[in-house]
Amino acid sequence: MLVFVLNAGSSSLKYQLINAETSELKASGLVERIGIDGILKHEVGENKKLTFELPIPTHKEAIELVLRILTNDETKVIDSIKEIQAIGHRVVHGGEYFKKSVLIDDDVVKKIENLIPLAPLHNPAHVLGIKICQELMPNVPNVATFDTAFHQTMPEENFLYAVPYGDYTEHHLRKYGFHGTSHYYVSNEAVKILNKKDSKIIVCHLGNGSSVCAVRDGKSISTSMGLTPLEGLIMGTRCGDIDAGVIPYLMEKKGLDTHQIINYLNKKSGILGVSGISSDLREVIKASNDGDKRSKITIEMLCSRIKKYLCSYAGLMHGVDAICFTAGIGENSDLIREKVCNGLDFMGIELDTEKNSIRKSGIREISKKTSKTKIYIIPTNEELVIAKDTFDLVKKK
Numbered sequence: 497m498l499v500f501v502l503n504a505g506s507s508s509l510k511y512q513l514i515n516a517e518t519s520e521l522k523a524s525g526l527v528e529r530i531g532i533d534g535i536l537k538h539e540v541g542e543n544k545k546l547t548f549e550l551p552i553p554t555h556k557e558a559i560e561l562v563l564r565i566l567t568n569d570e571t572k573v574i575d576s577i578k579e580i581q582a583i584g585h586r587v588v589h590g591g592e593y594f595k596k597s598v599l600i601d602d603d604v605v606k607k608i609e610n611l612i613p614l615a616p617l618h619n620p621a622h623v624l625g626i627k628i629c630q631e632l633m634p635n636v637p638n639v640a641t642f643d644t645a646f647h648q649t650m651p652e653e654n655f656l657y658a659v660p661y662g663d664y665t666e667h668h669l670r671k672y673g674f675h676g677t678s679h680y681y682v683s684n685e686a687v688k689i690l691n692k693k694d695s696k697i698i699v700c701h702l703g704n705g706s707s708v709c710a711v712r713d714g715k716s717i718s719t720s721m722g723l724t725p726l727e728g729l730i731m732g733t734r735c736g737d738i739d740a741g742v743i744p745y746l747m748e749k750k751g752l753d754t755h756q757i758i759n760y761l762n763k764k765s766g767i768l769g770v771s772g773i774s775s776d777l778r779e780v781i782k783a784s785n786d787g788d789k790r791s792k793i794t795i796e797m798l799c800s801r802i803k804k805y806l807c808s809y810a811g812l813m814h815g816v817d818a819i820c821f822t823a824g825i826g827e828n829s830d831l832i833r834e835k836v837c838n839g840l841d842f843m844g845i846e847l848d849t850e851k852n853s854i855r856k857s858g859i860r861e862i863s864k865k866t867s868k869t870k871i872y873i874i875p876t877n878e879e880l881v882i883a884k885d886t887f888d889l890v891k892k893k
């Protein structure tokens with residue numbers, strides 16, 4: 497079954513065309529700057545990379561363009577869009593409504609809309625993406641896969657904030673967690689390797705946005721992101737955990753309103769804010785190697801925060817069978833992996849620094865033979881989870 501996987505953002509959309517039965521990736525791409533000017537980067541296989549710069553005023557035109565590219569003579573991977581048998585949408589916020597992927601109907605769309613106050617930047621674009629697909633491909637079933645769904649198994653003690661309880665029941669104030677599809681995929685791959693019941697796994701998804709997740713017996717029991725993706729680790733431009741008292745203090749000192757303080761904490765902080773160099777960790781590592789002190793401290797802060805979560809999650813689960821690193825930083829930075837694992841031998845976490853430094857693709861183990869806890873690099877594949885969930889739900893239907 498050919499599944500079109502779509503991740504619609506406010507001015508961008510990512511897509512993949514996947515054969516859900518064989519896991520074959522037929523094509524993928526990214527449309528950016530929708531409504532501004534427009535650029536489409538399209539990939540077929542390893543070698544064929546195409547870039548188109550043309551006006552793309554709306555999301556509808558963006559999706560129409562992608563469908564044309566998929567079927568156009570020069571770029572085609574399918575003869576007709578009729579070959580697309582299902583569409584899988586990545587949806588950031590599913591609130592407490594959705595504990596797993598679902599077939600989309602009017603009620604599902606309404607619920608995703610109801611959650612807009614919790615994900616004002618993301619859910620409106622997802623709804624738009626869904627409605628456009630329903631219009632352009634009226635007979636094709638749509639499925640939604642939620643970033644929050646995997647974390648719906650967290651126990652109350654790990655998702656509640658210590659504020660008056662009524663604000664949870666009345667205003668839905670709680671930790672939801674994100675990157676759920678990635679944490680599910682990576683921990684599930686680790687479970688397959690470990691081949692063990694009652695597994696205790698910690699997934700470190702370290703990308704532009706980053707989060708850690710404690711997965712016990714295949715279920716998320718705690719994760720570092722919260723009501724919004726701002727909580728937890730230090731990220732590209734997000735501060736992560738911070739004393740809530742910082743907010744009124746800074747608003748007063750700098751004369752910021754609510755929108756400005758949120759922008760400050762989400763867009764101007766994190767790796768970018770501390771280093772003053774970039775949100776791209778590669779540039780910060782380079783500057784640090786060239787002697788830049790703020791870049792050096794940024795890297796230390798980043799790793800210290802990850803280590804804090806790692807150790808607390810190992811404590812929460814009474815041990816850890818495997819630590820998995822994934823996403824841009826987790827998969828590619830031997831420096832960060834080494835700093836995070838350094839000194840944890842006392843808890844049975846022993847990194848093999850030589851294996852860690854070898855650059856290879858695919859899943860690999862980087863712990864020493866003697867390490868009680870296995871350490872893996874597991875490249876994430878959220879789109880494949882969406883395609884497979886879509887296939888399963890559509891097949892059942």
Ligand code: ADP
Nearest residue numbers: 702703704705775776777778823824825828829
């Ligand atoms: P996103 O969350 O946007 O999907 P990615 O998972 O692609 O992000 O991760 C992007 C981050 O990965 C950037 O900070 C980038 O600097 C970092 N990264 C990629 N390769 C390396 C590397 N070799 N060393 C350090 N950081 C890297």
